[in-house]
Amino acid sequence: MQKFQNNFKIFIAFSFLILFVGLTACKQDQQNRIITLEVPERPIEQENVLQLRCDPIPTVRVAFIGLGMRGNEAVRRFMYLEGVEVTAICDINVNFIEKTQKLLAENGKPAALEFTGKEDWKKVCELENVDLIYNCTPWYLHTTIAIYAMEQGKHVAIEVPAATTIEECWQLVNTAEKTRKHCMMLENCCYDFFEMATLNMAQQGVFGEIVHVEGAYIHDLRELNFNPPGDYGYQGMWRLDYNEKFKANLYPTHGLGPVCQILNIHRGDKMNYLTSMSTKQFGITEYAKNRFGEDSDYAQRTYNKGDMNTTLIQTEKGKTILIQHDVTSPRPYNRLHTVSGTKGFAAKYPIQGIALEPNAHHFLSQEEMQKLLAEYEHPIVKEVGQKAKEVGGHGGMDFIMDYRLIYCLRNGLPLDQDVYDAAEWSSLVELTEISVNNNSAPVQVPDFTRGDWNKLNKLVFMEHMKEQNQQ
Numbered sequence: 001m002q003k004f005q006n007n008f009k010i011f012i013a014f015s016f017l018i019l020f021v022g023l024t025a026c027k028q029d030q031q032n033r034i035i036t037l038e039v040p041e042r043p044i045e046q047e048n049v050l051q052l053r054c055d056p057i058p059t060v061r062v063a064f065i066g067l068g069m070r071g072n073e074a075v076r077r078f079m080y081l082e083g084v085e086v087t088a089i090c091d092i093n094v095n096f097i098e099k100t101q102k103l104l105a106e107n108g109k110p111a112a113l114e115f116t117g118k119e120d121w122k123k124v125c126e127l128e129n130v131d132l133i134y135n136c137t138p139w140y141l142h143t144t145i146a147i148y149a150m151e152q153g154k155h156v157a158i159e160v161p162a163a164t165t166i167e168e169c170w171q172l173v174n175t176a177e178k179t180r181k182h183c184m185m186l187e188n189c190c191y192d193f194f195e196m197a198t199l200n201m202a203q204q205g206v207f208g209e210i211v212h213v214e215g216a217y218i219h220d221l222r223e224l225n226f227n228p229p230g231d232y233g234y235q236g237m238w239r240l241d242y243n244e245k246f247k248a249n250l251y252p253t254h255g256l257g258p259v260c261q262i263l264n265i266h267r268g269d270k271m272n273y274l275t276s277m278s279t280k281q282f283g284i285t286e287y288a289k290n291r292f293g294e295d296s297d298y299a300q301r302t303y304n305k306g307d308m309n310t311t312l313i314q315t316e317k318g319k320t321i322l323i324q325h326d327v328t329s330p331r332p333y334n335r336l337h338t339v340s341g342t343k344g345f346a347a348k349y350p351i352q353g354i355a356l357e358p359n360a361h362h363f364l365s366q367e368e369m370q371k372l373l374a375e376y377e378h379p380i381v382k383e384v385g386q387k388a389k390e391v392g393g394h395g396g397m398d399f400i401m402d403y404r405l406i407y408c409l410r411n412g413l414p415l416d417q418d419v420y421d422a423a424e425w426s427s428l429v430e431l432t433e434i435s436v437n438n439n440s441a442p443v444q445v446p447d448f449t450r451g452d453w454n455k456l457n458k459l460v461f462m463e464h465m466k467e468q469n470q471q
């Protein structure tokens with residue numbers, strides 16, 4: 001009997017050993033399967049730019065580069081801001097220069113210095129009477145201009161995505177750290193009304209521990225992508241070209257920005273790795289055939305961009321993020337904006353809804369939801385939301401973004417979005433591409449803060465937090 005017991009103990013101990021070795025090997029194997037990218041060391045003389053404060057600028061002198069659909073709209077919104085001067089404008093299309101000068105004149109503003117050469121953005125960045133470069137050019141110029149601008153001592157605001165490669169993301173981070181200049185990506189969706197209210201609710205614990213979030217950019221851009229030559233649509237069809245070159249998520253930041261803010265990414269949590277899958281491309285070719293004919297050049301071109309790209313990201317704290325991108329299918333606009341926590345749930349698309357414990361099986365009634373949204377209206381929206389609705393720009397969110405950017409610069413405050421946000425959110429362009437090209441293999445998301453992701457504990461909209469904490 002004694003011998004049997006001893007043998008049994010040995011058998012159990014041996015089984016545990018095998019299990020342990022097996023699990024360790026499995027863990028190791030899982031780690032090995034992740035595609036990792038090199039994180040360049042931070043140069044010794046550089047420090048992070050978390051919560052970067054710069055000297056207050058009482059009147060912010062702004063130069064706009066790129067005056068197409070987005071840039072011209074931005075100048076229009078700036079007519080409603082205090083403490084700004086539009087000192088220079090730059091575009092290779094002289095019609096757009098004239099249009100913007102007219103806009104300035106109609107608003108009683110002095111004419112801006114104008115620049116129309118292909119490389120003139122350099123001269124604009126070198127101007128003495130400019131504090132902020134507001135960059136609304138096509139994607140391939142975003143990082144190049146931003147880096148040169150910071151090197152010339154200018155703050156920069158860049159349209160989305162700020163970069164399209166990991167290399168560019170690092171260039172932005174390194175230049176911002178080296179020059180100690182603000183580099184903000186203009187992620188306007190972070191300032192939409194429902195997004196700001198749900199951020200406020202999340203920060204105040206209404207949803208409990210946030211477990212899973214979703215965001216997307218689903219927007220049928222087929223007609224705009226094939227705009228004929230002229231002043232309408234993407235100039236020179238620059239956006240269509242990206243549908244040839246890339247397969248995965250070309251435009252991740254509208255969906256990702258607001259949910260990363262809710263998860264406190266690089267403010268206590270970080271994105272660890274992602275896996276991404278794309279469908280094949282069907283929609284854009286079919287559209288081109290129908291519109292231009294089967295034998296047309298547009299129908300014959302090879303578009304690599306799969307219609308739908310779906311990406312899953314896991315964070316250090318074990319949360320998940322789902323991000324989608326589809327700009328070639330005929331379906332209603334959708335950014336998802338789904339927030340799921342241990343105490344409740346919110347979703348913005350296709351229909352806004354909030355569900356809370358103890359009755360989270362069902363959405364709140366419209367009346368109850370509106371009451372809750374009013375109760376948790378973000379302090380910034382309380383301050384400027386009405387004016388933003390009047391000024392417009394995607395329903396007002398664009399104006400709230402500009403207002404906050406200028407407010408923080410005028411008051412020497414850290415900006416709501418920093419260069420790490422710009423890099424993290426934009427990095428998905430290349431990271432999803434790598435995953436898709438490797439049968440959806442997991443790809444590590446670089447830590448652009450280089451170890452400092454846990455130094456802050458939540459997103460703070462400077463000078464508005466006091467009020468928020470008192471609620």
Ligand SMILES: NC(=O)c1ccc[n+]([C@@H]2O[C@H](COP(=O)([O-])OP(=O)(O)OC[C@H]3O[C@@H](n4cnc5c(N)ncnc54)[C@H](O)[C@@H]3O)[C@@H](O)[C@H]2O)c1
Binds near residue numbers: 069090159
């Ligand atoms: N945040 C949003 O909601 C939103 C919406 C639309 C577009 N965007 C972004 O805005 C940016 C511009 O998009 P758009 O729709 O206005 O495109 P667009 O083609 O209408 O505008 C781009 C402008 O840049 C100009 N340009 C090109 N090369 C130049 C150069 N070398 N120097 C100066 N100007 C140059 C073009 O002539 C054009 O007027 C893109 O990054 C896009 O992703 C953001």
